[in-house]
Amino acid sequence: MSEYFFLLITTALVNNVVMVKFLGLCPFMGVSKRIDSALGMGLATTFVIVLAASVCWNIEHWLLAPLGLGYLRLLTFILVIAAVVQFTEMVVHKMAPSLYQMLGIYLPLIATNCAVLGLALINIQEKHSFVTTVIYDFGSALGFTLAMVMFAGMRERLSLARVPAVFTGAPIAFVLASLMSLAFMGFSGLNFK
Amino acid sequence: MGLIEKFLHNLKAPHWGVHPDDHKRPAADAPIRVLPLPARLYVPLQQHVGQAARPIVLVGQKVLKGQLIGEPQGRISAPVHAPTSGTITAIGDITAPHASGLPFDAITITSDGLDQAIEVDVPADPFALSPTEITNLIAAAGIVGLGGATFPASVKMALGKRSEITTLIVNGGECEPYLSCDDRVMRDHAADVVDGVRLMMYGMGAKEALVGIEDNKPEAIAAMRKAASHFPKVKIRPVPARYPMGSDRQLIQTLTGKEVPSDCRAADVGVIVNNVNTAYCVHRALRFGEPLIRRIVTINGGAVWQPGNLMVPIGTLAADLFEFVGLKSEPARLVMGGPMMGTVISHANIPVVKGTSGFLALSEEEIPHSEAGPCIRCGNCTSVCPIGLLPLEMAARVRAGDLDGASTMGLSDCISCGCCSYICPSHIPLVQYFSHAKGDLWAQERSKLKMEAAKKLAVDRAARLEREAKEKAEAAARRKAERDAAKAAEAAAKAAAAATESTATTTETVS
Amino acid sequence: MLAAVTSLTALGAILGCGLGVAARKFAVEGDPLADEIEAMMPGSNCGQCGMAGCSAVAKAIAEGSATVTICPPGGKALATALAAKLGISVDLGDVVDSGPQIAQVKEEICIGCCRCMKACPTDAVVGAAKQIHNVIREACTGCGSCVERCPTEAITLRPVPVTLQHWVWPKPEIEAEA
Numbered sequence: 001m002s003e004y005f006f007l008l009i010t011t012a013l014v015n016n017v018v019m020v021k022f023l024g025l026c027p028f029m030g031v032s033k034r035i036d037s038a039l040g041m042g043l044a045t046t047f048v049i050v051l052a053a054s055v056c057w058n059i060e061h062w063l064l065a066p067l068g069l070g071y072l073r074l075l076t077f078i079l080v081i082a083a084v085v086q087f088t089e090m091v092v093h094k095m096a097p098s099l100y101q102m103l104g105i106y107l108p109l110i111a112t113n114c115a116v117l118g119l120a121l122i123n124i125q126e127k128h129s130f131v132t133t134v135i136y137d138f139g140s141a142l143g144f145t146l147a148m149v150m151f152a153g154m155r156e157r158l159s160l161a162r163v164p165a166v167f168t169g170a171p172i173a174f175v176l177a178s179l180m181s182l183a184f185m186g187f188s189g190l191n192f193k
Numbered sequence: 194m195g196l197i198e199k200f201l202h203n204l205k206a207p208h209w210g211v212h213p214d215d216h217k218r219p220a221a222d223a224p225i226r227v228l229p230l231p232a233r234l235y236v237p238l239q240q241h242v243g244q245a246a247r248p249i250v251l252v253g254q255k256v257l258k259g260q261l262i263g264e265p266q267g268r269i270s271a272p273v274h275a276p277t278s279g280t281i282t283a284i285g286d287i288t289a290p291h292a293s294g295l296p297f298d299a300i301t302i303t304s305d306g307l308d309q310a311i312e313v314d315v316p317a318d319p320f321a322l323s324p325t326e327i328t329n330l331i332a333a334a335g336i337v338g339l340g341g342a343t344f345p346a347s348v349k350m351a352l353g354k355r356s357e358i359t360t361l362i363v364n365g366g367e368c369e370p371y372l373s374c375d376d377r378v379m380r381d382h383a384a385d386v387v388d389g390v391r392l393m394m395y396g397m398g399a400k401e402a403l404v405g406i407e408d409n410k411p412e413a414i415a416a417m418r419k420a421a422s423h424f425p426k427v428k429i430r431p432v433p434a435r436y437p438m439g440s441d442r443q444l445i446q447t448l449t450g451k452e453v454p455s456d457c458r459a460a461d462v463g464v465i466v467n468n469v470n471t472a473y474c475v476h477r478a479l480r481f482g483e484p485l486i487r488r489i490v491t492i493n494g495g496a497v498w499q500p501g502n503l504m505v506p507i508g509t510l511a512a513d514l515f516e517f518v519g520l521k522s523e524p525a526r527l528v529m530g531g532p533m534m535g536t537v538i539s540h541a542n543i544p545v546v547k548g549t550s551g552f553l554a555l556s557e558e559e560i561p562h563s564e565a566g567p568c569i570r571c572g573n574c575t576s577v578c579p580i581g582l583l584p585l586e587m588a589a590r591v592r593a594g595d596l597d598g599a600s601t602m603g604l605s606d607c608i609s610c611g612c613c614s615y616i617c618p619s620h621i622p623l624v625q626y627f628s629h630a631k632g633d634l635w636a637q638e639r640s641k642l643k644m645e646a647a648k649k650l651a652v653d654r655a656a657r658l659e660r661e662a663k664e665k666a667e668a669a670a671r672r673k674a675e676r677d678a679a680k681a682a683e684a685a686a687k688a689a690a691a692a693t694e695s696t697a698t699t700t701e702t703v704s
Numbered sequence: 705m706l707a708a709v710t711s712l713t714a715l716g717a718i719l720g721c722g723l724g725v726a727a728r729k730f731a732v733e734g735d736p737l738a739d740e741i742e743a744m745m746p747g748s749n750c751g752q753c754g755m756a757g758c759s760a761v762a763k764a765i766a767e768g769s770a771t772v773t774i775c776p777p778g779g780k781a782l783a784t785a786l787a788a789k790l791g792i793s794v795d796l797g798d799v800v801d802s803g804p805q806i807a808q809v810k811e812e813i814c815i816g817c818c819r820c821m822k823a824c825p826t827d828a829v830v831g832a833a834k835q836i837h838n839v840i841r842e843a844c845t846g847c848g849s850c851v852e853r854c855p856t857e858a859i860t861l862r863p864v865p866v867t868l869q870h871w872v873w874p875k876p877e878i879e880a881e882a
Contacts, residue, residue: 080719293868632872
């Protein structure tokens with residue numbers, strides 16, 4: 001049991017998908033101006049990652065591997081991810097119209113979020129079991145949401161600060177992201193043994 | 194003062210506020226002088242919070258001192274009286290004693306020099322009247338809060354009636370530097386002030402009155418103690434001298450230990466605060482029938498020859514006051530009120546209103562000359578804020594245009610005391626940010642209300658048009674029906690006539 | 705080969721059917737966002753934005769084909785509220801906020817034709833035939849519908865005069881850059 005707990009911590013903090021693995025940087029920079037939209041994005045992506053990765057694991061395990069169709073993996077996974085994103089878009093549009101408007105183009109762009117495909121592929125590469133897959137993806141998605149919300153919070157503070165003119169907007173955001181990444185590196189010192 | 198005493202003193206002192214040089218003396222030590230009657234008085238119609246008074250005199254009309262010239266309109270308003278006898282020569286614009294320098298309506302009275310008062314009946318013993326009658330008399334005398342907020346005193350008392358008032362707090366704090374009109378009224382008219390306090394207590398049914406006086410006014414404390422010695426219900430309470438002690442919430446907390454919640458009035462904790470000068474005016478109104486037509490005004494500042502306090506009719510121009518006391522040099526800055534919360538005025542042709550506590554003519558050395566710098570996040574503003582707000586964070590939000598963010602940090606609780614701007618080592622005009630933001634929020638609120646009202650009007654109009662169209666259609670249908678009915682009746686009548694005729698013919702034929 | 709084609713086709717079919725069912729189930733009737741926006745609009749259907757009524761504008765804003773600054777009577781306040789609702793940032797410096805305006809009748813030229821009265825969406829014009837008309841300040845939204853109707857050009861839009869009650873402290877000049 002504690003193994004799963006450590007897996008959660010490791011994926012969320014030590015090997016944070018954004019800050020350490022540098023996956024999913026597009027929404028990280030794009031939808032992090034406000035905390036509420038960042039949180040919405042994080043939750044939508046969490047939903048997509050967990051659902052897509054578990055479907056992909058099953059397809060790999062029951063369909064592609066037995067039939068020896070490993071070369072179709074990328075194609076199938078993208079197909080699944082695109083469908084899941086479509087589904088998510090419908091749900092968000094119905095349940096939270098203003099969040100739908102707020103996320104704008106970034107909502108369908110979850111399909112091209114490399115964190116989603118990346119995690120699905122890592123699961124296969126690392127030969128995870130199904131339960132491990134779910135926890136691994138959930139932890140990673142949690143880490144993604146955490147990074148998004150923290151970064152959005154800092155950017156909200158940043159909008160009040162007097163930033164030199166050359167640095168306003170994206171440049172200072174990149175500086176901030178690199179500092180945050182450095183801070184996350186600190187987690188690699190965690191030792192559970 | 195020994196070190197331990199000093200420590201204990203500090204321990205007792207409030208943890209908020211600032212302590213600027215008070216500059217009160219020597220002006221506070223000179224007895225009140227009476228200003229010779231000016232030739233013209235400009236009596237504004239809006240000298241109080243709420244709706245402006247409505248003028249009830251005509252140009253050319255002769256008025257007597259104390260005659261009603263503007264009657265209140267609306268629920269929160271106050272009447273205006275003629276400060277002297279003379280002729281109304283104009284009703285029109287004069288520069289308002291306001292930071293904007295915009296004009297407002299005033300009645301100009303040219304004095305006839307006689308200062309003839311209108312005859313009034315004075316109650317023999319005001320304590321024989323009912324509390325409601327006392328409130329009505331105070332309302333009729335046009336008495337408003339003379340501390341500067343100018344809230345109509347009678348409305349305040351009426352508001353207090355809704356909640357149980359146990360304590361009347363009389364504000365003799367006068368924490369603003371330079372000003373000494375409250376100090377002076379307590380020294381020169383202590384017995385009258387105490388009488389006014391007792392009348393107000395009776396009017397609002399309070400059980401006790403606490404007179405808070407800052408401990409930098411020992412003479413006023415002594416005079417008031419002496420005057421109040423026969424009245425155990427009127428208690429004189431020295432309070433530590435600290436700006437803004439004269440703010441009602443701070444004074445209430447210091448004297449009673451009760452904190453007024455942010456969305457409540459003082460009356461909700463059973464307290465009503467009134468200024469000592471208001472108490473003096475209540476005494477004049479109820480014992481002598483004199484409405485609020487004159488007040489004590491402090492004239493002070495480095496450029497003034499003979500600083501002091503003057504008894505001045507309402508409507509006198511600041512220029513007349515400065516002429517009377519004499520100016521040493523061209524003042525570098527004119528201020529109405531105190532230096533902390535007062536208003537910088539661009540010229541001296543501004544009338545004394547009910548809420549004017551003083552005019553300052555500051556010399557070059559007395560005004561700060563410093564450019565605003567960036568915030569260094571020292572946090573001094575947060576430690577002096579009497580409300581416990583975070584001025585630096587609020588100002589950052591206002592600067593970025595995030596008014597909602599500033600509101601959630603408690604912008605509406607800011608009392609604009611100016612402690613933060615005073616203490617700021619970078620000289621950031623923090624309080625101006627808050628004044629701007631509060632004004633902007635108000636404007637937004639107003640436009641929202643207007644939009645809602647417009648929406649309602651549009652809906653009502655649509656309903657009306659529909660109803661009219663329906664009525665028109667119904668009327669047309671009715672007319673048509675009537676026409677048809679008439680036609681039918683006509684036809685029937687014709688037919689009947691024809692029938693009778695034919696019957697007649699038949700009968701004839703038969704016969 | 706056959707296995708690959710079959711499995712991919714099957715997968716595509718299954719996912720397609722799933723999405724079809726979901727689309728049926730989560731169908732959005734109307735545009736809830738447009739309704740929310742419409743509730744925020746002034747609702748006087750004045751047509752100053754160039755569209756047919758407030759609900760059309762609300763729909764356009766929800767679709768993103770109109771900017772949040774489109775409504776002149778709503779002014780800055782509405783633009784800010786809409787921007788917050790939609791989570792977009794808007795440069796209010798660009799809003800031609802001439803400030804709130806109201807209509808004013810020039811009494812010398814008014815002939816009392818009652819045309820403006822009928823055009824006013826909020827019944828802000830009062831008057832009768834052959835009598836000088838007047839505008840009720842509190843009810844006028846400054847939409848300008850009456851201006852075009854007036855045959856004698858007696859109605860003009862004027863900025864609401866700043867009075868003591870409406871004056872707002874100016875924002876301090878930004879401090880010297882560090």
